[in-house]
Amino acid sequence: MKQPFSHTANLGEGGWDIGGARRLSRAEAQWRGLTRFFTGRPCKRGHISQRFTSSAGCVKCKQLRDASAAYREKAAQYREANRGAERNRTIVYRITVRMGRPMVAAYDQKACEAIYAACPDGMQVDHIVPLEGDVVSGLHVAWNLQYMTAEQNGLKGKFFDPNAPVHGPVTWSPSGSGVLGASNGRRGILS
Structure with missing residues (x-):
């Protein structure tokens, strides 16, 4: 069995999936006080990635958006x-x-x-x-x-x-x- 990510450590046994991330619902992640959770389902752009607990947004989508020059210019x-x-x-x-x-x-x-x-x-x-x-x-x-x-x-x-x-x-x-x-x-x- 693979080791969990640091933010999901000590969560106990469960359905481990891609990269050792344990599948969690957003509600369970909020209850545990986690900033991210993993459902194992793709986002609307097809990324199978962790999600932010606060917004349910895809972590990979945010990384790609923040890396674009147009976004950096708009933010500035x-x-x-x-x-x-x-x-x-x-x-x-x-x-x-x-x-x-x-x-x-x-x-x-x-x-x-x-x-x-x-x-x-x-x-x-x-x-x-x-x-x-x-x-x-x-x-x-x-x-x-x-x-x-x-x-x-x-x-x-x-x-x-x-x-x-x-x-x-x-x-x-x-x-x-x-x-x-x-x-x-x-x-x-x-x-």
């Missing part, structure tokens, strides 16, 4: 036209998937996307209270975002002074003085 145009949404989506992915933290109820996707989209050239969007700070970890919400130059953002890093009074977004000083004052009237996260 979309990313450029939706720059704010793409940056925000990247941050949300990092928080929820890579850091394993849930999004908070105060999260307003449209507001965060608008801040990323309005980011002036030469500036970066910074979290006032860092997402993974040494002292405290902040939230990915509109009132915890501010604009900084790349140099300022690199110098600031995970810096946050919890003893500093916060009356609005922090204007950070590389001299180490911390809070210079509030800007543009948004509320800070400490009350």
